[in-house]
Amino acid sequence: MQLSGHVFAPRSSERSAAQFQYQSDSQWLLITHSGMLSYSADEVTFSDPVGDRPIRISLPDGRVFVTPRTPELDTWLAPTRPWAFVLDWFESNWLAWAGSIMLCAVMVIGGYQYALPWVSHKTAQAIPTPWALQLGDKVLATLDHYCQPSNLSTQRQAEIRRRVDHFLPRLPTMPYKVNIEFRSDDGQANAFALPGGTIVLLDGVVNLAKTEQQLDAIVLHELGHVYHRHMMTRLVESSIISVAVALMTGEASGVIDNMAGAGVFLLANRRSRGDEQQADAFARQALITLYGSANSLGEVFLLLKQQGGLEAPEWLSTHPNMEERIERSH
Ligand SMILES: [Zn+2]
Known part of the structure; x- marks a missing residue:
């Protein structure tokens, strides 16, 4: 796994091009023009995927690595945060949103018009x-x-x-x-x-x-x-x-x-x-x-x-x- 992007120095908006590489020994390697830094995988925090916004990776020393969202990165992140992906999918699919609102409305109205009288009738009989x-x-x-x-x-x-x-x-x-x-x-x-x-x-x-x-x-x-x-x-x-x-x-x-x-x-x-x-x-x-x-x-x-x-x-x-x-x- 290799990501291309930019790294921001701690508490600074100064950015420089960098690579972020995953090593087989559960280490991430940050490669910039001035050198390499190594981080343990459990110290590295990925932001949740939202629409087409880039993924922010927070490093323990305060640096932030920013990389565009890619299908490869999604596949990498998916197993650890399934709900974030469902939410993201909803957010980027207004049709799904509209659909689910419609479904809610249909359920409420249908429940009121059909299910409620039926259940009330059956309950009253019982x-x-x-x-x-x-x-x-x-x-x-x-x-x-x-x-x-x-x-x-x-x-x-x-x-x-x-x-x-x-x-x-x-x-x-x-x-x-x-x-x-x-x-x-x-x-x-x-x-x-x-x-x-x-x-x-x-x-x-x-x-x-x-x-x-x-x-x-x-x-x-x-x-x-x-x-x-x-x-x-x-x-x-x-x-x-x-x-x-x-x-x-x-x-x-x-x-x-x-x-x-x-x-x-x-x-x-x-x-x-x-x-x-x-x-x-x-x-x-x-x-x-x-x-x-x-x-x-x-x-x-x-x-x-x-x-x-x-x-x-x-x-x-x-x-x-x-x-x-x-x-x-x-
Ligand atoms: Zn009457």
């Missing part, structure tokens, strides 16, 4: 029923901070529960035992399906229904959410996101602790369009099974739409495509 029930109870307890007790008579409540008990055996088997709860929230017409099979009907939505079949349509829509374990899936999803954010930012507080609070937030804000379409499809199919027609679903959507304005129920406001849903339910 969560044991007692956990789902406990979580449902917690969400209901948190919901009770915002809701008031129902003003419906106990007789009316019992009547609705009886109707549900009556048609449940004719529907696809639910993953949980269904439990209907009644609450009131300043007349808001809304209904929720909590994890673990509890359905909350607000007085506003019960009073909105003009016929028993319309009320059934609302309950059946919520049963669709129960059947597909939507809320549990969304909770798992938001937990995965918070864990991922915690891992990325190092902020670990509040990851697991407030799933019940997160549940209420989800109820209010995060009804995905896909979930609603699935719940509508379930309700439509169930209404056809029970009554031979899904008209009542369209009627309920229409009532919710008419109720619009400032008091627009969330059920409506989160569904900009009400016309499409009314259309489809016929």
